[in-house]
Amino acid sequence: MTQKIGVVIVAAGSGSRFGDPLPKQYHMLGGKSLLGHCIDCFAGHTSADLIQIVYNPDHQDWYDQTIREACCGSDIPQPVAGGTTRQQSVLNGLRALNAKSPDIVLIHDAARPGISDTVITRVIGALKTHAGAIPTLPVADTIKQADGNNIILRSIPRDSLHRAQTPQGFVFKTIFDAHTQFEGQELTDDASLLEQLGVDVVCVEGAASNDKITQRDDFGRAQDWIETTETKETSMSQEEYRAGTGFDVHRFAPGDHCILCGIKVPHTARLDGHSDADVGLHTLTDAILGAIGAGDIGQHFPPSDMQWKGAASDIFLKHAADLVRQRGGRIVNVDLTLICERPKIGPHTPAMRQKVAEILAIDVDRVNVKATTTEKLGFTGREEGIAAQAAVSVAVPVK
Numbered sequence: 001m002t003q004k005i006g007v008v009i010v011a012a013g014s015g016s017r018f019g020d021p022l023p024k025q026y027h028m029l030g031g032k033s034l035l036g037h038c039i040d041c042f043a044g045h046t047s048a049d050l051i052q053i054v055y056n057p058d059h060q061d062w063y064d065q066t067i068r069e070a071c072c073g074s075d076i077p078q079p080v081a082g083g084t085t086r087q088q089s090v091l092n093g094l095r096a097l098n099a100k101s102p103d104i105v106l107i108h109d110a111a112r113p114g115i116s117d118t119v120i121t122r123v124i125g126a127l128k129t130h131a132g133a134i135p136t137l138p139v140a141d142t143i144k145q146a147d148g149n150n151i152i153l154r155s156i157p158r159d160s161l162h163r164a165q166t167p168q169g170f171v172f173k174t175i176f177d178a179h180t181q182f183e184g185q186e187l188t189d190d191a192s193l194l195e196q197l198g199v200d201v202v203c204v205e206g207a208a209s210n211d212k213i214t215q216r217d218d219f220g221r222a223q224d225w226i227e228t229t230e231t232k233e234t235s236m237s238q239e240e241y242r243a244g245t246g247f248d249v250h251r252f253a254p255g256d257h258c259i260l261c262g263i264k265v266p267h268t269a270r271l272d273g274h275s276d277a278d279v280g281l282h283t284l285t286d287a288i289l290g291a292i293g294a295g296d297i298g299q300h301f302p303p304s305d306m307q308w309k310g311a312a313s314d315i316f317l318k319h320a321a322d323l324v325r326q327r328g329g330r331i332v333n334v335d336l337t338l339i340c341e342r343p344k345i346g347p348h349t350p351a352m353r354q355k356v357a358e359i360l361a362i363d364v365d366r367v368n369v370k371a372t373t374t375e376k377l378g379f380t381g382r383e384e385g386i387a388a389q390a391a392v393s394v395a396v397p398v399k
């Protein structure tokens with residue numbers, strides 16, 4: 001069942017530390033206000049009528065202009081007025097959204113225009129297993145605690161420290177009840193409320209571009225970010241997409257495990273072959289080579305060459321991925337099907353996806369591994385071996 005995703009974007013602050021009569025959320029960055037960037041990014045993840053903006057009615061003209069310029073501005077519901085604290089503003093937004101009964105809600109600061117699809121997707125993904133999820137970044141500097149005279153009391157080990165960002169995502173009812181319960185108390189972010197209640201909130205990877213704009217200096221950093229994104233978008237328009245397919249078979253031989261997608265899978269036979277006979281990785285290698293017109297695995301790693309005897313197939317796949325990068329390209333996604341009656345593949349697919357993503361150095365959500373039987377028909381049905389087929393998409397620069 002698809003989840004109904006609500007979004008609250010808080011934009012009712014006055015930006016006192018930014019120190020400009022124009023509140024920071026209405027400053028322009030690459031032709032759009034900071035708030036406008038946020039609206040357009042979230043609109044890609046939910047229907048516009050579930051995006052609730054919280055604003056200061058004194059900013060009406062600036063707000064109207066932002067809505068005119070945003071891609072889906074006309075579909076955004078009327079904003080609600082914020083309060084004197086961020087927490088009160090969030091609660092006002094949640095109250096407005098409550099009427100639309102979202103399943104989950106993402107609460108975001110308008111002062112973070114560098115929010116990306118990737119970070120939003122990570123937060124939404126983590127909400128499948130947790131009531132709360134927030135993007136964070138590791139702390140790079142050594143952290144000191146000092147007394148009132150600035151005399152250092154101690155260094156705080158930074159390994160377990162995380163810098164919290166937004167959007168902070170929650171099961172709607174859980175965070176709505178918590179905000180209602182804590183109304184009037186001052187807590188600096190939304191996750192803190194659930195911490196008080198002992199509800200687990202998980203950290204997912206944030207992004208440096210998603211850091212908050214607080215001071216004037218932060219604006220320069222955001223301008224750098226927008227320029228890089230624009231450059232990326234320009235080069236994107238000069239990319240073309242290529243598809244590649246792969247197919248491979250290895251027969252069974254006496255043994256007690258198979259190596260499939262780099263994972264050791266216990267079985268009553270092993271796969272026979274010159275290398276480690278990882279039929280999954282061979283198939284993916286062929287598919288990637290196919291997409292860039294680079295022949296097949298046998299041309300790059302001849303079976304007659306003794307150096308590949310017993311080799312871990314990671315090197316074949318990594319080589320194919322390196323060839324894509326050398327051409328200035330990137331792997332968009334890979335989809336692999338393993339075809340066998342046994343061993344059962346399902347329990348191993350999360351580890352296999354992870355492993356393939358690591359070898360290719362791409363996000364795990366760009367990798368899919370699935371399996372099927374052939375209803376006991378043919379050589380896979382008779383359990384004589386395992387077959388695999390793959391499709392990949394690769395983006396390469398147009399020459």
Ligand code: CTP
Nearest residue numbers: 010011012013014015016017084085089110111
């Ligand atoms: N915010 C809000 N209502 C408030 C205070 C803050 O909606 N009463 C919003 C801000 O607009 C911002 C986000 O919460 O998008 C994070 O707050 P912050 O960075 O502190 O922004 P400001 O409060 O505007 O800035 P300052 O604290 O410097 O005045």
Ligand code: MG
Nearest residue numbers: 013014015086
């Ligand atoms: Mg503030």
